[in-house]
Structures are given as C-alpha cells and as structure tokens.
Amino acid sequence: MASKFKYRGSLLVVGFLLILSVGCEKFEKIKNLCRNSARKESVNEKGEKMGQKIVRSDREWKEVLTPEQYRVTRKKGTEQPFSGKYYYFDGKGLYRCVCCGNELFSSGTKFDSGCGWPSFWSPTSDENVGESLDTSHSMIRTEVTCSRCGAHLGHIFQDGPKPTGLRYCINSVALKFEPESK
Ligand code: FE
Numbered sequence: 001m002a003s004k005f006k007y008r009g010s011l012l013v014v015g016f017l018l019i020l021s022v023g024c025e026k027f028e029k030i031k032n033l034c035r036n037s038a039r040k041e042s043v044n045e046k047g048e049k050m051g052q053k054i055v056r057s058d059r060e061w062k063e064v065l066t067p068e069q070y071r072v073t074r075k076k077g078t079e080q081p082f083s084g085k086y087y088y089f090d091g092k093g094l095y096r097c098v099c100c101g102n103e104l105f106s107s108g109t110k111f112d113s114g115c116g117w118p119s120f121w122s123p124t125s126d127e128n129v130g131e132s133l134d135t136s137h138s139m140i141r142t143e144v145t146c147s148r149c150g151a152h153l154g155h156i157f158q159d160g161p162k163p164t165g166l167r168y169c170i171n172s173v174a175l176k177f178e179p180e181s182k
Contacts, residue, residue: 054100054149065099072171073099073151076136076143081116084172093179094124095170100149102128104175105168113160113167118175120168121160129168131156144168 056064061074071077086095095105095118105120113119123129127147134143134155142156153174160167 052148056149061099066173068173069098072173073146073153076134076152077171078154079117079171079173084117086118086172086175086177087116089118089177091177091179093177095120095175095177097146097149097151097153098174098176099151100146101176102146102148104128104146104153105170107180111161113169115167115169117154117169118172119160120170121162121164121166123168129153144170146174 058074062070065073068077068079072079090107090110092107094103095107096103103124105122106124109120109122109124111119111121123144130145130147130150132143132145134141144153144156145151146153151174152171154168154170157167157169158165
C-alpha cells in the first residue's frame with residue numbers, strides 16, 4: 001500500500017516538473033518575442049538604435065570602411081574634384097551617411113554647382129547634420145558632419161541657389177545612395 005502511494009507520489013512530482021518545464025519554455029518564447037518586436041521598432045539592421053549617437057573607435061571604423069571612406073569621413077579628408085561617383089549622377093532617392101546610414105540629403109535638393117563635388121541646397125533635416133568652424137588649410141569654412149556618427153561630409157558655402165542660398169558641398173565617398181522605391 002505504502003509503495004503504491006510512493007509510486008503515485010513520484011508520478012505526481014514528475015508530472016509537475018514536466019508542466020513546469022513546458023511552462024518555462026513557453027514563457028521564454030513569449031519573452032523573446034516581446035524582446036524581438038521591441039528591437040524591431042528601435043534598432044536598425046546592425047542592432048543600433050535609431051536616433052542614438054554612434055561612437056566607435058578608430059580601429060572599429062577602419063574595419064567597416066574602405067580606406068578612402070575612412071580617410072574622408074573619419075580624418076576630414078577630401079576626395080579629388082570631379083572624381084566622386086555621385087557628381088555626374090541624377091538618380092532619384094535618398095543619400096545616407098556611408099558610416100551609419102543616417103538620412104542626409106534628397107535628390108530633390110541636388111544641383112549642378114560645377115564645383116566638382118555633389119552639391120545640395122539643403123539637408124533633409126537640419127537635425128541630421130552638424131556644423132562647425134573649420135580653419136584648416138588657411139581657410140575659414142563651415143564643416144558639415146553627420147549628427148549621428150560625427151562623419152565629416154564636406155563644407156557649406158553661401159553661394160547656393162534659392163530657396164536657401166546654401167551649397168552643401170559633399171564628398172561622394174561619404175554618401176550611400178538609396179534609390180526611390182517605385
Ligand atoms: Fe553617420
């Protein structure tokens with residue numbers, strides 16, 4: 001009789017443990033689903049939060065950029081005039097930061113300035129670019145950067161067309177073009 005109760009007791013314990021483990025597994029699945037759906041809303045494909053500043057070491061930038069992209073965007077370099085792939089280019093779409101994907105310029109504001117670098121009369125949003133004084137090379141210029149990752153993009157001049165009168169003179173190598181979806 002005692003052994004019968006002992007047997008039933010063991011079965012109950014095993015059953016309880018089985019239910020508990022299935023429950024935990026389901027709980028973990030639900031928790032992961034919630035976590036993933038939250039991630040989809042707030043992070044990009046690289047797992048970086050949109051709107052969040054991106055800070056990487058020089059070594060990390062070297063790993064993800066080509067030498068020319070690194071020289072121009074991280075070391076404030078300038079590509080040769082008339083050499084960039086977006087200078088003689090009139091595709092419709094968006095120009096993003098080559099380093100972090102931040103939306104920078106629209107083809108709708110691109111114009112032929114004759115200066116040798118892609119030129120825009122406005123960024124898509126003032127919040128997406130930063131400006132700072134650049135006194136290098138014995139010149140006083142306004143440098144324009146990506147506000148998300150700090151990439152050097154080019155310079156701003158006051159000889160652009162209406163409506164802004166500005167010319168955002170941008171290195172092609174600092175940009176990544178995204179065609180308009182049809
Ligand atoms: Fe950027």
